[in-house]
Every structure is written in structure tokens, then in C-alpha cells.
Amino acid sequence: MATRRTRPAPRPPEGTPPRQELARQARRVLADAVRVAHWAAEHRGRVTEPTSATERERAAAALDLTPAQVRVAWDRARLAGLVELHGDTARPGWRLRAWDSDDSAALRGWVALLDAWSLAHPAPRGAEPAAVAEVVEAVPQVLSLLQLSAGPVHVPALLDLLGQRVAELREQRCEVPYDALQDAPARPEPAGADGQGVRAGLRDWALDGLASVGALTLGDGHATLTPLGNWAVWVKLEQICVAAQSPAGHIEQSAEDMLRGCVRLTPGPARDEYRAWLAARPAGSAVTELVAVARGDDALLRGLAFEALRVVGAAAETEVRAAAAEPALRPYALLWLAEHDGADPDEAAEVLTREEATWLWVDTAAAVVDHGESDLLVRHLESAVQGTVPALLDEVRAVGHPRTVQVLVALAAAHPDPALAKALRRAAFQVHTGGA
Template sequence: MARTGLLGAVRVARWADASLGPGRDGATADGKATLSAATAELAAAELGLSAAQVRAEWDTARLAGLVEVHGDTARPSWRLRAWDRDDSAVLRGWVALFDAWSLACPEPEDHEPAAVAEVVSAMPQVLSFLQLSAGPVPVEQLLDLLQQRVTELRTARCEVSYAPGSAEPLGQAAPAPAPEPVPAAPGTRLDPLLDWAVEALAAVGALTHGDGHATLTPLGSWAVWVKLEQICVAAQSPAGNIEHAAEDMLRGCAQLRPNAARAEYRAWLAARPVGSAVGELIHAARGEDALLRGLAFEALRVVGAPAEPDVRAVLDEPALRPYALLWLAEHDGVDPEDAHEVLTREEATWLWVDTAAAVADHGETDVLVRHLEAAVQPTVPMLLDEVRAVGHPRTVQVLVALAAAHPDPALAKAVRRAAFQVHTGG
């Protein structure tokens, strides 16, 4: 159903991908993602549509995240690339369109912006009622519910007003007057706004309406259920890190068992737009704390396919490349136990040092000693030679910590010598 509803948008997005690349005419006329007249006419002629239909499908493609517009150029998103092989990309695209329902149709004229915003804020409760009803609901009943919810929103924004001249002399406190609800905008009627909301939700395929009734489509019912589930997941943040920035959230997950940490990642992600969440995690991975780097990519594994473009974008960053290669290999279906085979010897050595740095900073000494077994080199001398050559910024600290922790005096001496050589440039 989602594929069918977005079929026209996909056609236009793919046309733009083929026709608006580098060296060709730009996608937009004003830097605001509006198709130029010439571009719309060209697409209409090639696709057998009217220019108005092209513009409508283009807007749908943008709202569904099928294309990304940057100034006067457009590029396909990961959803468009994965459209034919990944059902989750299709569903995520439709959910993005569903979330943007208020932009799908022009809002009624001559209505206060505050009233429009109140209706948009109140519609999730109306949609939840439709979902629970599991059938046609009279629009009049929805209007009553909308009016109740808008009244609650206005009451919650109560303000304390003070009459002019009521100030008490210095040192005397005036009694606080009772708060008064913010009044509705003059002349505001909610029935035209409800009609607009119903039309817009119908335009994105979330409901149908007619004969004075509205009914959620199966796709709309599923989307509302998903939103309710996300709210429940976010409310059940086991370690209470849902409100924290990515770095603090990852630090809070450092001592959790893997299953508990993944539950925390899911709760944190459910409370944020996926794009900004992925950006925060990548930013945390770029920091100096190697432990956060590893945990950030564990959280990105929970994100899944939407994180792929951002993960690919960091392949040129030496500090993140090994993590990104492993993430991409697992994303492509490689068994996690075999994913390390995608790394070169140098990349595997760099990752060994980075992981050792995380253990040295946050782990126990016996864990650091056991970490020797994870090296790809068959002997300690070979490991030390390649560790010296890989150029990791934490090499000296890792070797010093390993020498202090290892129970074998001869091996510890060799590791200390290697640390000294790295330190002095030998």
C-alpha cells in the first residue's frame, strides 16, 4: 500500500536523479526546493504528466525523504536507493510523509496561525481515537474531541496577568491573582480546520472520508500504532538517559549489559528524528574517548539502514574507518564473526590499539592482558612492530598500560621498550 501510494513520487524522484545531476540544469529555481518552470515542463513531457502533477509528486518525494535538496541541486536519498530491495525504506518514507501531513495541503486562509498550530498539536489524540475505534467515526464526534483537546492545550498555557497599578510598596508582596486560560483567537472556528486536517491526512493515504465519517486506512492505523509504540518505548528508558545528549547517553550505557544497552539505544532513538540522532552519534564517535567510539557504532547498529549514508561518509576518516567498514559489512549481511575479514592488516591493527585504549581507560587490567589474544598478529613481536607503524595517537599510553598489567616480566619489558621507541620516534 505504501509503495502504491508513493509510486508517482518515486517516478519523479528517479527522473530527477537521472536528469538533474552535475552538469545539468538545477532542480530548483529559488533554493527552496521549488521546481523551476522549465524543469517541471521538461519532467512533464518526459513522464507524460502535467506540470502541476510533477510539482505535486515532487513535493511528496521531498516530504517522504526520497530526494534531498541542497540549494539548486537535488540528490537521491538512501530511501530511493533502497526502494526496490528494502521494505523498511518504503515504510520509513511513508511514515515521513505521514508525519508531514500538515504540509501536504494548503491550510485554510483567514485563520490565526496559533489556531492552526493548536489543531496540528491536537490531531495525534484524534488519530489515536480513530485507531482505537477501528472503523468509521462521525466527523461531528471528531470535532467534539478536537475542541476538547484544543481547550486543554489553551488551558495548559495559562498566563498570570497583573492589572496596571497593582504593584505593592517596596517590601510588600502582592497576592498572586488566579491564572486565567488563554482565550481562543477571535472568530476561530475549528470545523474548517478539522476539514483541512482530514483532507490532508487523506491526501497522504492515512484515512478515508465520506458521508460525514472518517476511517483510518490500514496503513494509517499501522502508523498510529507505531507512534504509540515509540512513545511507550521512549517512556521505558531503563537507565534514564533519554533526555541526554549522545555522549552522555553512551557514557550511561557503558556499564550496561548488551541487551540493556540496546534497549537504552532504542529508547533514545525513539525520542529523536533519525537524521539528527545519527549525526549526534557520529559526532560522539569522532571524540577522543575510544569507548564512546565503539558504543556509538553499536547504537548505529540499532538504527540500521537509515544510518548507511552517514556511515559511508566517514570511510575517509582514519579514526572511524575500521568501525564503519565493520558496520557496513554486517549491514550487508556478513556474519559479525567474519566481518573483521573486510579490514586490512593495518586497519585491524589500528582497531586493536583503539579498543585497547578504551579498555585501558575504562576496563580492568586483566581484560587488557586478554586483549592480546584479539590481535591479528601471531606473535607479540610482530604485533609490536605493526603497532609502532600504524600511528595511532594513543599507542604509547596503550603500550605503557599493557606493560604495567602483564604478569610476564620479559614480555612487559619488550612492551615498555616498544612504548619508549614510539615516544622517542625510534
């Protein structure tokens, strides 16, 4: 078993509101985005992007908004995952369906908007893209300072910090400082500015952008983190700590290699590893990678991939529902969906048909054959839903799992009862030759 170096996770900031209250605040920030997303979904029975002036005017009239507010709300709906683009069409995202009932959906949607603040609040016209990217990269340090200050901070101090951080980033890249925004609208540089060419207009844009998505408030020359912003910084720090506790090398590995590294871990440490791996990458790409591993030939990795998808939670629902259409993944997907919908894990198997349960039994046996011990394989025989070995063999032969022969041969070799072992070998021979 891999050794682990544990570090204490950061504690939530003192005075952080309960999760339910934070979710209410997130819903308020994205209220217009949710309304526009619902309107677009119901307007023609599918999500219709209000891109034309006519569509925006119709949405504005229906929702008591201005056309400009509709455009902003639609952009936020896309950035927050309330709607998902699939080629030329858009569909309601899982967060929109779960918005009112799942606090996690609201909070994750808001964090996605925060992560995309520079898209939700476009940079000044004429801004040099490289300079914009530098300011965006420097913003996390500003948020950290605001959290450490635990109260209002003078805006000039934050602007100065932004400039200093940009200068550090350039120095780390061995770049020559330059004035990147000669044409951008800007006020004169304040005394003591860093002189590295990041105009105050662009730095003001960063603070205004964070305020526009509800991460901070601006007033009387001060900036203050909102409860949501304070919580978001803590979440990011927690993710860093979780990632730091991963067994060495797993975070940077592919999903398949990460899951192989978890084969010998007990369930608790394995879940910690899944969380660390997931914290280091976008949820969408992580889910896609895990499902791709589940489609492979290794039955054990297939099961572990769905265990990791349980850690992902609701963000994996769309891809898991799609996976239910694939015979090899269907039993795993149906169990995942049943548990996601609130079924007790011990009773979730009731959603499977007899054929699906038998296919899953063979697939699990294949995982034991490849990675387990012979006594575990014998115990697995006792877990079959059929109740008797003859009934099991009849249904196993009919289910058509590609590993049926190997499983039956391995069972025959492992089972201590000679008569039963003979029956298993006969069944394996019949499947192999196509006989009855």
C-alpha cells in the same frame, strides 16, 4: 547496572496486514513521488528540482502526469526523504536507493510523510499560523480515537473532538480563546461546536490532509483509518512504551551522556537504551550527534556510538559512509557498512586492511585501558591478527595511533610474562622517543 521498569508494549491492532503488505501500500501512496525523484536524479545525472514551469512540464510529459501532480510529487519526495537537500543542491536519499528492496525504507518514508502531513497539504489561505499549529498538535488524539474505534467514526464527532482538544491546549497555556480564522474559508459551525474559535474549514483541512497522505479515508460522512494509519498509530504508541522503559534520565540526555550511562550495561539492555533514546528524537539529528561523539577522545564511546548506529540502521548510512573518510572512524565505519550490506558480523573484519585492523586493535585496547580490567587487556593481546607479539609491535609502531604509548605501557604492567612485558615497555619507549 541501572534498574529498569518494564511496561508491556502495545500489541499490533487486530487484523493488521503483514509488514510486506503495509510496505506495498506505502509504495503505492508514494509511487508518483518515487517516479519524480528518479526522473530528477537521472535527468542531468544529479537530482534536479523541477521548480520552474518548464521543468515541471518536461517531467509531466516524461511521466504522464500533470505539472501540478509533479509539484505535489516533488514535495512529497522531499518530505519522505526520497531526496535530500544539501545547500542549493539535492541528492537521492537512502530511501530512494533502498525503496524497492527494503520494506523498512518504504514504511519509514511513509511515516515521515505522515508526520509532515500539514506541509504536504498546506493550510487554507489566510489561516492564522497559531491556529494551524494548534490543530496540528491536536491531530494525534483524533488518530488515537479512530484506532480505538476500530471502524468508521462520524466526521462531525471528529471535528468536535478536534475543537475540544484545541480548547484544552489553549487552557493549558492559560490563553484567552479567540477566533483565529475570521478570513479563512469555512462552512457554518455545526450545532454543538466547541465555540473556541477553530473554524470547521481548518478542521476539515486537517482531516483532508490526513486522507491525502493515506492515513484515513473519508466517505458518507465517516472517517476510517487505513491499515497504514492504524499501523502508524501503533508504532507511535510502541515508541512511547519503549521510551518509558529507559533507565531514568537517559532519554533526555545528550548522546555522550547516554552512552556513558550504557558503559556498564550488557549488550541487550544497552540496545534497549539506544532504541529508547533514538525513539525520542529525529533520526537525522540523532545520527549526527552519535557520529560527533565517535569523533571524541574516548575510544569506548566511539565503539558504543557505532553500536547505537547499528540500531539506527539504514537511516545512518549516508553519515557513516562520510565517516569512512576519517582515519579515526574508518575501521568502525567499514565494519558498520559491511554488516549493513549483509556480511556476517564474524566475517565483517575481512573488509579491513591490515593497517586498519591494527589501528582498530589499538583503539579497542585504549578503551580497555580506560574502562576495563587488566586481565581483559591481556586477553585482548591474544586477539591481534599478527599472530606474534614482535609482528604486532612492529605494526603498532607504524600505525600511528595517538594512544599507542599508553596502551603498550598498560599492557606491560598487566602482562604476567616478564620477558614479554619488557618487550612491550621497550616498544612503548621507542614510540615515545621516535626511535626504531
